[in-house]
Amino acid sequence: MGEFDLIARYFTRPPVPGSAVAVGVGDDCAVLQPAPGMQLAVSSDMLVQGRHFFADVDPRSLGHKALAVNLSDLAACGAEPLGFTLALALPEANPAWLEPFAHGLLALADAHGCQLVGGDTTAGPLNICITVFGQVPRGQALLRSGAQVGDDIWVSGTLGDACLALQALQGQVTLPPELLERARQRLEWPTPRVALGQALRGVASAALDVSDGLLGDLGHVLKSSRVGAEIDVHITTDLLASGALQESAKGIFDAETMMPCALAGGDDYELVFTAPAARRAAVQAASSASGTQVTRIGRITPAPGLRLLDRTGQPLPGRFASFDHFA
Ligand code: ADP
Ligand code: MG
Numbered sequence: 550m551g552e553f554d555l556i557a558r559y560f561t562r563p564p565v566p567g568s569a570v571a572v573g574v575g576d577d578c579a580v581l582q583p584a585p586g587m588q589l590a591v592s593s594d595m596l597v598q599g600r601h602f603f604a605d606v607d608p609r610s611l612g613h614k615a616l617a618v619n620l621s622d623l624a625a626c627g628a629e630p631l632g633f634t635l636a637l638a639l640p641e642a643n644p645a646w647l648e649p650f651a652h653g654l655l656a657l658a659d660a661h662g663c664q665l666v667g668g669d670t671t672a673g674p675l676n677i678c679i680t681v682f683g684q685v686p687r688g689q690a691l692l693r694s695g696a697q698v699g700d701d702i703w704v705s706g707t708l709g710d711a712c713l714a715l716q717a718l719q720g721q722v723t724l725p726p727e728l729l730e731r732a733r734q735r736l737e738w739p740t741p742r743v744a745l746g747q748a749l750r751g752v753a754s755a756a757l758d759v760s761d762g763l764l765g766d767l768g769h770v771l772k773s774s775r776v777g778a779e780i781d782v783h784i785t786t787d788l789l790a791s792g793a794l795q796e797s798a799k800g801i802f803d804a805e806t807m808m809p810c811a812l813a814g815g816d817d818y819e820l821v822f823t824a825p826a827a828r829r830a831a832v833q834a835a836s837s838a839s840g841t842q843v844t845r846i847g848r849i850t851p852a853p854g855l856r857l858l859d860r861t862g863q864p865l866p867g868r869f870a871s872f873d874h875f876a
Pocket of ligand 2: 670
């Protein structure tokens with residue numbers, strides 16, 4: 550199978566009539582038409598074998614994840630997905646790999662009305678780079694720089710399971726099979742919070758997606774917004790390390806393993822966002838409308854840096870300092 554057969558067979562579909570895609574795969578450029586009054590939101594993410602995924606990962610989940618991490622960036626900006634390009638380096642044109650990869654990729658694309666509009670295909674070590682294009686009403690993109698003193702800090706979904714799965718796959722922890730399966734699902738099939746992101750336009754003051762770990766990523770918001778934050782650690786770990794912490798309560802594992810996963814583990818692709826305390830009802834409405842759980846985990850403070858508080862509101866000393874890259 551040659552390069553052009555491969556593109557035709559796995560990655561070419563006609564543009565959806567009446568959509569933002571005027572010209573799709575097959576020409577020198579794709580041509581996109583955002584709706585009147587909309588701005589383009591653009592983001593790229595690359596997945597490299599050995600760095601972002603294991604060589605033997607299920608190609609269907611890899612196709613899903615490659616697009617999911619990009620859609621997550623659109624979600625964080627409150628943008629509506631329009632289309633994406635796929636730059637692919639492949640060691641060989643192997644249908645047994647390409648077929649499930651394309652299936653996982655395009656199933657998620659269809660679920661979000663995000664069309665594959667072009668790309669590049671070359672031989673080389675496996676490397677997947679996607680660029681997504683979305684639209685957002687002029688001036689309404691959610692940014693990292695809008696957090697205000699007194700705002701609540703919220704997070705969607707659950708945190709920590711992807712990190713736990715990674716540790717298990719690397720042999721650092723042992724998980725019961727059923728729990729490993731659930732955690733692995735979170736690592737390999739992340740859910741981009743696209744509907745929540747759009748529902749938070751006009752409600753959230755700042756937002757970003759958690760790809761590198763809650764505390765590290767929240768640090769970007771603090772820096773851009775020139776503010777500090779307090780995080781209620783017991784809420785974050787109790788509510789957010791979903792299945793795993795429940796297991797830990799049964800004594801299968803300890804909080805020492807879970808705490809770093811929930812606070813500093815990457816790959817969850819949840820949204821962390823801030824909103825004025827007066828907008829709590831609006832945040833809950835956005836949560837209901839998008840069918841996505843949200844949890845309030847702290848607040849923005851005038852004092853710079855990030856403080857972790859225990860159940861009684863006292864700062865957590867010593868060993869938690871390593872999670873605080875910004876104090
Ligand atoms: P050019 O040489 O003009 O850059 P190519 O020969 O690389 O074009 O690609 C031919 C067409 O196929 C282009 O429309 C390009 O966007 C598309 N394409 C190439 N690789 C992919 C891919 N992996 N997925 C989707 N479209 C692709
Ligand atoms: Mg090309």
